[in-house]
Amino acid sequence: MYEGPVQDLIDELGRLPGVGPKSAQRIAFHLLAADPADIGRLQDALQKVRDGVQFCQICGNVAEEQTCRICKDPRRDATVVCVVEEPKDVVAVEKTREFKGRYHVLGGALDPLSGIGPDKLRIRELLARMGADDIKEIILATDPNTEGEATATYLIRMLRDFPGLTVTRLASGLPMGGDLEFADELTLGRALSGRRTV
Amino acid sequence: MYEGPVQDLIDELGRLPGVGPKSAQRIAFHLLAADPADIGRLQDALQKVRDGVQFCQICGNVAEEQTCRICKDPRRDATVVCVVEEPKDVVAVEKTREFKGRYHVLGGALDPLSGIGPDKLRIRELLARMGADDIKEIILATDPNTEGEATATYLIRMLRDFPGLTVTRLASGLPMGGDLEFADELTLGRALSGRRTV
Structure with a gap:
């Protein structure tokens, strides 16, 4: 609908999960008016992820080095x-x-x-x-x-x-801050069968 | 919270308008698993917008050339x-x-x-x-x-x-498909004062 690079950017943003056409348009016009350095940081972050993210050899979590911080922590x-x-x-x-x-x-x-x-x-x-x-x-x-x-x-x-x-x-049961009335049957059933003596 | 480039990408995505921390995380992990060519297209689109978008010399709309398609259309x-x-x-x-x-x-x-x-x-x-x-x-x-x-x-x-x-x-009035009951006073007032004979 727009001409040139703006529409390309809207199209690409719209392909991301959870970004609809309206949000894509809003983000594109935000970037149009943004400081080039801000766009640069986003581009760098994309490039690094594109170059490949390391995964911890031990646990498989995303990591900065071969082993993640948690697996390295004695x-x-x-x-x-x-x-x-x-x-x-x-x-x-x-x-x-x-x-x-x-x-x-x-x-x-x-x-x-x-x-x-x-x-x-x-x-x-x-x-x-x-x-x-x-x-x-x-x-x-x-x-x-x-x-x-x-x-x-x-x-x-x-x-x-x-x-x-x-x-x-992990225990199944009612979420904290929840309301018994709005709990689904499966969750309530699990909460019942997993009841504890107090 | 995450290590390395994934967190950088989440941070940068989270700065975009309408993208909260949860969406930023979701988009980042989507890109982590995405085809590098898809990330490349997004990067290219960002670069083009960063390089500068042209605006039509006549009307000021975003344009591919010096004059936009509408202003060129006889x-x-x-x-x-x-x-x-x-x-x-x-x-x-x-x-x-x-x-x-x-x-x-x-x-x-x-x-x-x-x-x-x-x-x-x-x-x-x-x-x-x-x-x-x-x-x-x-x-x-x-x-x-x-x-x-x-x-x-x-x-x-x-x-x-x-x-x-x-x-x-432009005429002010009730939006089509709307409900009179839910119209705010200002809109309803405008619709009244702008009423037409039928």
Whole structure:
């Protein structure tokens, strides 16, 4: 609709997830009026990601070097490993400040319909860590949805015969600050079956 | 929160208007998994806009060459000029397919509190067009808000003594598909005062 480079930029921005035509237009006109140095920083950041982001050789999280900060940190307990689907799940767990162990990023969840089988996830690497480190507990922190549950079930079956290993799963239940009335049946059911004595 | 280039990209994306931290993260991980050629097209589009976008010498709209397609088109009536604030307003009016004249893009609206006076808008260029072309009608299509109304009032005062010129303003009233009950008082008041015999 616009002529020349402005429309190209709107088109490219509109291809990004969650950016509709109106937002793309708004961002494009913002950049049109922006300081070239600001655009430069965005371009540099894109180039670096395009050049390739490193992933930690141990846990699979995004990293600045071959090993990520968490896996390098001697204060983090190497015997407890929290298994998550994506790097953003590591950030979510870190924000709680409750977890002092290490992570293992699978790189997704089992989804046979999309052709994602166990070989597409970093499960082999997890087993290699089991052999190398003295892991005492594996916390399965995959998403509480169909794919995440299937992945957890698969890992439980694979890990349950390891001697001296405890496998745990994040608790399901009502979200804090939520309202019982608005909880879905599945969540409420889980909250009931997981009830604790106080 | 993330290490290295991923966090830089999230930070830069988060500076764009309408992109919150969650969206920035989502876009960054999308780009991380994207085809390098896709990132390349976005980079190219940014570079072109950074290199500078041309504006039509006549109307001030974004253009591919010195003169935009509309000002070059001999089928467009040069005697009727629709005055708008921004290039996106040209796109909005063009979408109606109702208008066969030409445009004049002011580049904003009067806003003395933000230091935007008449000298910051392309008003001088509009007067130059008045002298050069045989303009018969000027349609004031600035936004129906305080700044847009002030700009329209200013232009009406400046243009009303031009011989043989009609100055018009877009009609205010209820939006189509709207609900009378939910119209604000100002809009409903305008719709009332602008009522037409049927």
